[in-house]
Amino acid sequence: MNPNVSLSAFRLQRAVSVCSLHSLELLVASLPENVEYLSGFFPVSVSALYSAEAYLVFKPSTGEKALITSAADAPTLTELGFEGTLFPVGSFCFRYEDGDPVSDFVREQLKTRYASVSDALASAITALGFSRGRIAMDESRMPIGTWNQVRKAFPNADFIEGAPVFRQIKYIKHPDEVALIKKSTNITETSFQRLLPLIRRGISEEEMCQAFYEGVMAQGAVPYFCTATVDRRSAFVDTYNHPLSTVKEGSVIRFDFGCIYKGFRSDIARTVVAGENEKAARYYSGILEGEEAAISALHPGVTAGEIFDTAVAAVRKTIPHYDRHHCGHGIGLACYDLPSICPGSDVPIEKDMVLCIETPYYELGWGGVQVEDTVLVTGESAEYLTESSRELIYVEV
Amino acid sequence: MNPNVSLSAFRLQRAVSVCSLHSLELLVASLPENVEYLSGFFPVSVSALYSAEAYLVFKPSTGEKALITSAADAPTLTELGFEGTLFPVGSFCFRYEDGDPVSDFVREQLKTRYASVSDALASAITALGFSRGRIAMDESRMPIGTWNQVRKAFPNADFIEGAPVFRQIKYIKHPDEVALIKKSTNITETSFQRLLPLIRRGISEEEMCQAFYEGVMAQGAVPYFCTATVDRRSAFVDTYNHPLSTVKEGSVIRFDFGCIYKGFRSDIARTVVAGENEKAARYYSGILEGEEAAISALHPGVTAGEIFDTAVAAVRKTIPHYDRHHCGHGIGLACYDLPSICPGSDVPIEKDMVLCIETPYYELGWGGVQVEDTVLVTGESAEYLTESSRELIYVEV
Known part of the structure; x- marks a missing residue:
């Protein structure tokens, strides 16, 4: 282009x-x-x-x-x-x-x-x-x-x-569109950074969502969606945020969220542990390895199905039973743009696609961990539009 | 019921x-x-x-x-x-x-x-x-x-x-639904009260919208829509808010806005004058007379068309050329619930309807004035769910 x-x-x-x-x-x-x-x-x-x-x-x-x-x-x-x-x-x-x-x-x-x-x-x-x-x-x-x-x-x-x-x-983006997706993504990240110090023992899912939305508004964007779920409810996928589900010592908190900036959606995910949680740390290291392996494998010509396989294989080194129906999607004026990073897809990755790559894990009865980042496919590889650390985040509560 | x-x-x-x-x-x-x-x-x-x-x-x-x-x-x-x-x-x-x-x-x-x-x-x-x-x-x-x-x-x-x-x-509401619409409406009013002191010379439409949305978020609701238009643009109906259209001495500012609280929409309107504006004051007195006449005429059995006629006839005492395609609508989980208060409608008004009654006036080349309130139809009449003054609002800039 x-x-x-x-x-x-x-x-x-x-x-x-x-x-x-x-x-x-x-x-x-x-x-x-x-x-x-x-x-x-x-x-x-x-x-x-x-x-x-x-x-x-x-x-x-x-x-x-x-x-x-x-x-x-x-x-x-x-x-x-x-x-x-x-x-x-x-x-x-x-x-x-x-x-x-x-x-x-x-x-x-x-x-x-x-x-x-x-x-x-x-x-x-x-x-x-x-x-x-x-x-x-x-x-x-x-x-x-x-x-x-x-x-x-x-x-x-x-x-x-x-x-x-x-x-x-x-599904192919103009540089101005990439800049707006990046801005939308970075507003989501900044709102999350503002929310982190508010996480304390007893804060509810609903209150964390509210704080995220206020941060989004304060930066001139519009709230889009926010899943801020704790412990067993963190395995509940795109659910509402419960006013009585609260953070405790050892909690795992799964955040999947985004905002709308000048029409452009953002959609990223991060996971927080309150204190220590060995299982969450182990599983998170597995999903992060999968996400980063998929992003490293991105280049024009590789298929969406190959990226999916790369992600799942890398997660399975740590979580052998890991299974998933997709590991990402395009993003732009819609949250789910093409392509879908799904099994068997022969859709080729192209330069100037903007993709959200994610490897969430949902274990009912225990909880969920998730990491999701947004990248631009360039001539040879992919470039992160997200700017924050992808590591598991520890807070004291 | x-x-x-x-x-x-x-x-x-x-x-x-x-x-x-x-x-x-x-x-x-x-x-x-x-x-x-x-x-x-x-x-x-x-x-x-x-x-x-x-x-x-x-x-x-x-x-x-x-x-x-x-x-x-x-x-x-x-x-x-x-x-x-x-x-x-x-x-x-x-x-x-x-x-x-x-x-x-x-x-x-x-x-x-x-x-x-x-x-x-x-x-x-x-x-x-x-x-x-x-x-x-x-x-x-x-x-x-x-x-x-x-x-x-x-x-x-x-x-x-x-x-x-x-x-x-x-279109017929349960008391719990009425309470939620009232709450949604009152959050919109409170956000507007918080915005009023921020109106000063040079503030833009976009900045006023932003301040309104922040007020909505701060009360646990979600931004829905906001038209905060100044002078000539205040005749532009449901338009975007322009970053370069700003308040001046003598400006007329038309606000039409609402939020979403637990799924329930609010939709009210108020008009502000910065300093003095004789024409806005005269026209506003006309539309307010129309709105209040319509609300006073509400009771079970009267038709939506009769309410429309009452509103328009009352406005015409002050604005003889006033014309309008509807003067209100039901509200609830959707912004436009039944009935539409429109010409010729033989739909009867019923107890437990919640209605937005409005008499906006749009004069291209000059501006617009609007007042819109939300009421519950009771056994004999209608009861305001809005709590704020309906008078034209004067601010010093």
Whole structure:
């Protein structure tokens, strides 16, 4: 990739090239992050309301774009330099002022309004010259009613699911995206560093989560998820944090957490021992060896399945019964980007992928240990985006 | 409603009664909030990952439940007293300890696993004795692939969209739910009170949003949304908060914001003037009169359309050109619950609805003013859940 290509130009190039692989005439985004990826416009209402919808239609052969969203979003578009056609939905009311440029723009944009999102989407697709051929619609945030109505309007077209197309577009990152993932990751790490001195005998899972989230907010990011589980509950995977499960002398505490910074997710894991815990120390050394072996093995051309095998084999030197269904995943605007580092995968690792590599271990009745780091695949190897120590962390309580 | 009915019993009664209205044999939840409504189990992974799915199938005639979720969630279920059948998906790996009750439970639960969510969902539906008849599937978080595969497995059944069914179930609130909405609302108000002294000349929209979110976190809630827009941008509806749009002498600042407390959304609005702004004061007095007239008119039996008309007519005494597409909505586990307070609606207001009543005004080229409060409909009228002053707020900058 040419590092001098702007982020928006890079994203359109990615979209054009993946659409070509799938012989797509049109690509429709529904997930707010996917709408923003192609247009620069993030539909705030869709992100907040499950019942709201917004779509971006992209025509790879010409680069044309159509945005289907609430009429209420028209003023925001004046600031974003959106180059495309707006298909506004609904009867949102503005008062206009003569001679005001935003008023003029919005009044012009809202001359034709659509009563329903599906009418607007079908009209946009027609306006882009589509009637037959292949179209991918991102099903992530498209309810069945919209899907069926649009499909019915184009009886000669071939509809495919678009979410996998977007995952393929997004798995190679631009340097600006890498920088934002790194920032998101480092905010998570810093919040954790601020939390560590607060860990004391009696602190609950819920309180540790709360402290982590406050640290995230204080750095201008948004809380995303936090698993801060103690002892037996540390084997409970992505569970809620219990207000009555607390740290004791000898506790093992498994943290798996992340934040959202300018849309980019982070997802790392660390393990803390309060005082001493021989079994946790032994098992942690095994999973860390597995994680680091996998990261050391990363280079363009190796397959995801080989990385998985490397991780599991290294952990088994210490934990012979270790078993796992994946040892990592891409990360970016979604927490689970491609590829999945899973058994048997022949997906090749590529330069400019950003990956979370992890080797968690969950033993019911005892507890869990986990380490997870985020790396950028470079020309020959992988470079850590995480900056903190990966060792087991000991605190006195 | 009998106030002595427990929350979980109340929710099942609501579901049974609405299923009966629609002659439903089965109801399927997909939105994490809807899964939790019927089961007590909130699928954390589905909430965090757009590509994840979990479903709860409910059979109103017997009260039977089936939960379709990742095998990784099995340990968490031991704590929730979930009464139903688990249909676990995927190959998630646990290490078990003999004699440990959680290990025994999870091992037993995971004896039969499903390779895909749609296989598990179809199996669950069959296990509940369904083959023909009417089934509503909540489309909110069900991708088209799952919908089509399940539908194909039951060619003689009548499938309808379930999201409207859940909205109908949830629009009458239990006292415990009212208490949580009130708490969520009051956290938003308290965060705003903490933010007010920080408003000074030069503070940006982004900084005000950040301060609001920090206040929310400090009270144990999660940031949900915040529109903190200044002057011309205060007419931009649900837009992002601009880092370079700042408060000046005479500025009007429109706040529309909320948080999430134990799943319950809050959504209120207040307007601030920095120093003096005669037009903002005049227009605000108009919208406040409209909001308060609407709230005063609330009682069981009046229609949503009548409340809308009352609000708009009262605002027009001061702003003759005032126009609006809705003046409020229900609120609860979703920000936009039923009913919508919109023109022409003949939906009757009922006791135990919780409503957000709002009369925003957006004038492009100038700005916007807004007031929004949350009320509980009682036997004869409505009771404010908001506790703060509704007057226009003046700050010195």
